[in-house]
Amino acid sequence: MSTHRIPVASVDLSGNEERYALDAIRSTWISSTGAYLDRFESEFAALCDTRSALAVCNGTVALHLALLGLDVRPGDEVIVPSLTYVATANAVRYVGAEPVFVDVDPQTWCMDPRRVEEAITRRTRGIIPVHLLGHPADMDPINHIGAVNGLWVVEDAAEATLARYKGKVVGGLSDLATFSFFGNKMFTCGEGGAVTVNDARLAKRMRILRGQGMDPQRRYYFPVTGYNFRLTNLACAILCAQLERREQILQARRRIYEVYNALLSAVPGVTLQPVAPWAELSPWMYACRIEPDQFGCTRDQLIGYLAEQQIETRPMFVPLHGLPPFREESSKRGEVLPVTDAISSTAIMLPTYNQLTEADQHRIVETIAQAGKSSLRTTGVSRRVA
Ligand SMILES: Cc1ncc(COP(=O)(O)O)c(C=O)c1O
Incomplete structure (x- = not known):
């Protein structure tokens, strides 16, 4: 590869x-x-x-x-x-x-x-x-x-x-x-x-x-x-x-989303970003969730493993209500946001740009699958991805 x-x-x-x-x-x-x-x-x-x-x-x-x-x-x-x-x-x-x-x-x-x-x-x-x-x-x-x-x-x-x-x-x-x-x-x-x-x-x-x-x-x-x-x-x-070039850009990105969706839906422990029936995405940055129990390692461990394999990714946004500038006021108001916390801690953004090739997408998804499998083969978290 x-x-x-x-x-x-x-x-x-x-x-x-x-x-x-x-x-x-x-x-x-x-x-x-x-x-x-x-x-x-x-x-x-x-x-x-x-x-x-x-x-x-x-x-x-x-x-x-x-x-x-x-x-x-x-x-x-x-x-x-x-x-x-x-x-x-x-x-x-x-x-x-x-x-x-x-x-x-x-x-x-x-x-x-x-x-x-x-x-x-x-x-x-x-x-x-x-x-x-x-x-x-x-x-x-x-x-x-x-x-x-x-x-x-x-x-x-x-x-x-x-x-x-x-x-x-x-x-x-x-x-x-x-x-x-x-x-x-x-x-x-x-x-x-x-x-x-x-x-x-x-x-x-x-x-x-x-x-x-x-x-x-x-x-x-x-x-x-x-x-x-x-x-x-x-x-x-x-x-x-x-x-x-908006139509060309939209098409290129839609294609990237379709390829990721098709490849990732076969990887255990990966959940795709839901799309409401009334929504037409502007395919900006592809994201999916990593469910550690089924996948075999955590989202952050996966990010580390992908980085070692020369694949840059991003974690999902850290919830704003927990950030230092906002957390005190948020906690005074008693804000509890479980869906935000769950998505934030499990979602990963994958490479998304017009020139990304299908071969690169295959490599990305194969590397993701590898991280998951290698983790599952060992007890707890894999040494390879830890
Ligand atoms: C949801 C959202 N709002 C606002 C901004 C701010 O845009 P900019 O980085 O151009 O200041 C961003 C930027 O990434 C964003 O994702």
Whole structure:
């Protein structure tokens, strides 16, 4: 078997990325205005089926801008899943508010709508469901709870650009949505993000806040305290080229998911990521669960073994409610999130990128199977994988 190193993620700039970036450089429009920026914002809004899209410098900033746009303030509470990347909760803290954590649904690994209502207090202002690992959250019941209780809803779609919920593309399913174009995402410009929105007043307010608070009618006059959250025309040149290839990228990744599913479903002790019947994944990062008793070793031992075999993987996100910045407040609220804890401690993310070959996938799954079998042959945990 080949032994070259397989990374967990890799960037694919094989289309017009270089040409458009060079074009932006030659035009000298490398800062935060220019034709590629306008083109990206209008194309991305159209793809997300929203009236506006605002390009910003990363997905964390996109969340921060969304919360500023919604006027979230110190003392407010925002309901978020605990099984997500830390940025979702960090952004809530940036505006002085408190993230309140709820459990996820075992059928989607996303925010469990049944847990949201019981987390609402007098201080709750909004809900941020996360479309985790490219799988959309169950938006209808979440939007319903939001509407009944007078709460806004923001989709954190950082990991799920172009995923679909009941046939509708994510981005316009609630009040606002935020996206990331970090290097490991489906579509990337290195570092980048976007906010999509239908409400024209909210879009206008966020545009002002993004650009240092400058009055759009009066240059260099600043009626509010704003931020520099802008993305460059140079980065948008790369994004435009990425979006041109969206169907090709989606297809390549869907194929990778299908191959992993087919191969891994034959490995004892491996459970695949569930996909709800109404979900169309944006295949961002393939994940599955390792059930130590049936598999033969733990997820972390498997990660160590794969690393020795030159295969890079990632553990699932550590639950946010247990992290030092959040655990004290979470424990005061008595948050107990068993589904989050179970998925977090057993799920592994496998290499997922456009150029990953089927031969590499065979090698990855064979190595996984080997780790499991070799563990089962010995008592307890294998010496090979320990
Ligand atoms: C769910 C989620 N939200 C927000 C972010 C933040 O995006 P960025 O890394 O572009 O700041 C990420 C990034 O990976 C994410 O996975």
